[in-house]
Amino acid sequence: MAAEQEAVSNKRVILSNYVTGFPKESDMKITSGSIKLKVAEGSKDTVLLKNLYLSCDPYMRWRMSKLDRPSFVDSFHPGEPINGYGVAKVLDSTHPNYAKDDLVWGSTGWEEYSLVTAPQLLIKIQHTDVPLSYYTGILGxxxxxxxxxxxxxxxxxxxxxxxxxxxxxxxxxxxxxxxxxxxxxxxxxxxxxxxxxxxxxxxxxxxxxxxxxxxxxxxxxxxxxxxxxxxxxxxxxxxxxxxxxxxxxxxxxxxxxxxxxxxxxxxxxxxxxxxxxxxxxxxxxxxxxxDYYHLYPKFLELVIPAIREGKMVYVEDIAEGLENAPAALVGLFTGRNVGKQLVAVA
The missing domain is CATH 3.40.50.720 (NAD(P)-binding Rossmann-like Domain)
Structure with missing residues (x-):
C-alpha cells in the first residue's frame, strides 16, 4: 500500500503547438510527469490504467489543428498529452464495471499511466488468446x-x-x-x-x-x-x-x-x-x-473464429517505446508504415 501512495514517473507525449500542413515530430515532445498508482480516495467512477499499446490513427491529425469548423472530434490542447485509442491494464478502479487487472481497450492518453474519468469509453477485453495488440486494430x-x-x-x-x-x-x-x-x-x-x-x-x-x-x-x-x-x-x-x-x-x-x-x-x-x-x-x-459499437459482440462472433482459423490475417507495424510515438504518428502521412501502426509503450 505504501508503494502505491508514492508518486512514480509518468512519461507523456505532449502536443507542443497547433499544427498546420504536414505534422512533424517536433510538433510533439516527450515530457515526464508523476502519478500515484492509486485512485484518490473519494474519486467516483475513476479508473487508473497502465497503458500497454497505443494506436496511431489518421483522424488524430485533425485533432492536432485548431479546428475552426464543425468536427466530430475536439482539438488536442497544446501543453497537454495527446490521446487516442489504446490497450491498457487496470491498476485501480472506483468504477463498479472495472476491477484491478482487467484488460481494456478504448480512449486513453499517450502516456505510461492514465487516470480516466469517463470509463464508458473503455471496453473490457474478453478474449486473450489472441495478441493484445490486436485490440488497437483488427479487434478494436x-x-x-x-x-x-x-x-x-x-x-x-x-x-x-x-x-x-x-x-x-x-x-x-x-x-x-x-x-x-x-x-x-x-x-x-x-x-x-x-x-x-x-x-x-x-x-x-x-x-x-x-x-x-x-x-x-x-x-x-x-x-x-x-x-x-x-x-x-x-x-x-x-x-x-x-x-x-x-x-x-x-x-x-x-x-x-x-x-x-x-x-x-x-x-x-x-x-x-x-x-x-x-x-x-x-x-x-x-x-x-x-455509431456501431453496439454491434461489437456480433462483430466478435465473426472475427474471433476467423482469426483462430486463419481465415483473416493482420499485419502490424509496431514502434517500440513511447519516445518513438511521434515518429510513428507522423509516418502515417508519408506511408512509412506497413500495416497497422501502433506503439508498444513498454
Missing part, C-alpha cells in the same frame, strides 16, 4: 470501422465488385478480407510494391495497384474494373474519389471512412464528378465506428 476501432462500413453501410452481395483505397492500412486490409468472405471481387490500391504484394499475396485481394505509379487513376480503375465498381470503401479522397465516381456502377455505394490525402492541406481539393451520383443513383455515406 479499425476492425469495427471496416466491419460497419462494409456490412452495415454498403451491404455487399456475392459477386459484387469492391474497391478499397489505402488498402494495406489498419482498416483497408480488413475491408478487403471481409469483402472476400462475402464473396466479392476485390481490388485495392497502396503506395509501394511491398504493400501491393501484401494485398495480393497475404490479404487475398484479387488484384491491386500502386497508385503512385498510375499517371491516370481513371484508366487504372477501368483496367481493374472493366465492368465498373459496386462498392468503394473511401480512405483517401481528392483525386482518387473523383476517378472512382467515373467508374461506379448503377446503384453503387460509397462508404466514406476517411480522406487522408486532404488532412494536411490548408485548402482541401475540390471533387468535380459529383454529378455521377445522380444518374447512377449512387449512395455516398459517411460514418463513424462509434
Amino acid at each position: 476501432m479499425p476492425g469495427v470501422t471496416a466491419y460497419a462500413g462494409l456490412y452495415e453501410v454498403c451491404s455487399p452481395k456475392k459477386g459484387e465488385y469492391v474497391y478499397v483505397s489505402a488498402a494495406s492500412g489498419a482498416v483497408g486490409q480488413l475491408v478487403g478480407q471481409f469483402a472476400k468472405l462475402a464473396g466479392c471481387y476485390v481490388v485495392g490500391s497502396a503506395g509501394s510494391k511491398e504493400k501491393v504484394d501484401l494485398l495480393k499475396n497475404k490479404f487475398g485481394f484479387d488484384d491491386a495497384f500502386n497508385y503512385k505509379q498510375e499517371p491516370d487513376l481513371d484508366a487504372a480503375l477501368k483496367r481493374c474494373f472493366p465492368q465498373g465498381i459496386d462498392i468503394y470503401f473511401e480512405n483517401v479522397g481528392g483525386k482518387m474519389l473523383d476517378a472512382v465516381l467515373l467508374n461506379m456502377r448503377l446503384r453503387g455505394r460509397i462508404a466514406v471512412c476517411g480522406m487522408i490525402s486532404q488532412y494536411n492541406l490548408e485548402k482541401p481539393e475540390g471533387v468535380h464528378n459529383l454529378e455521377q451520383l445522380i444518374g447512377k443513383r449512387i449512395r455516398l455515406e459517411g460514418f463513424l465506428a462509434g
Whole structure:
C-alpha cells in the first residue's frame, strides 16, 4: 500500500503547438510527469490504467489543428498529452464495471499511466488468446470501422465488385478480407510494391495497384474494373474519389471512412464528378465506428473464429517505446508504415 501512495514517473507525449500542413515530430515532445498508482480516495467512477499499446490513427491529425469548423472530434490542447485509442491494464478502479487487472481497450492518453474519468469509453477485453495488440486494430476501432462500413453501410452481395483505397492500412486490409468472405471481387490500391504484394499475396485481394505509379487513376480503375465498381470503401479522397465516381456502377455505394490525402492541406481539393451520383443513383455515406459499437459482440462472433482459423490475417507495424510515438504518428502521412501502426509503450 505504501508503494502505491508514492508518486512514480509518468512519461507523456505532449502536443507542443497547433499544427498546420504536414505534422512533424517536433510538433510533439516527450515530457515526464508523476502519478500515484492509486485512485484518490473519494474519486467516483475513476479508473487508473497502465497503458500497454497505443494506436496511431489518421483522424488524430485533425485533432492536432485548431479546428475552426464543425468536427466530430475536439482539438488536442497544446501543453497537454495527446490521446487516442489504446490497450491498457487496470491498476485501480472506483468504477463498479472495472476491477484491478482487467484488460481494456478504448480512449486513453499517450502516456505510461492514465487516470480516466469517463470509463464508458473503455471496453473490457474478453478474449486473450489472441495478441493484445490486436485490440488497437483488427479487434478494436479499425476492425469495427471496416466491419460497419462494409456490412452495415454498403451491404455487399456475392459477386459484387469492391474497391478499397489505402488498402494495406489498419482498416483497408480488413475491408478487403471481409469483402472476400462475402464473396466479392476485390481490388485495392497502396503506395509501394511491398504493400501491393501484401494485398495480393497475404490479404487475398484479387488484384491491386500502386497508385503512385498510375499517371491516370481513371484508366487504372477501368483496367481493374472493366465492368465498373459496386462498392468503394473511401480512405483517401481528392483525386482518387473523383476517378472512382467515373467508374461506379448503377446503384453503387460509397462508404466514406476517411480522406487522408486532404488532412494536411490548408485548402482541401475540390471533387468535380459529383454529378455521377445522380444518374447512377449512387449512395455516398459517411460514418463513424462509434455509431456501431453496439454491434461489437456480433462483430466478435465473426472475427474471433476467423482469426483462430486463419481465415483473416493482420499485419502490424509496431514502434517500440513511447519516445518513438511521434515518429510513428507522423509516418502515417508519408506511408512509412506497413500495416497497422501502433506503439508498444513498454
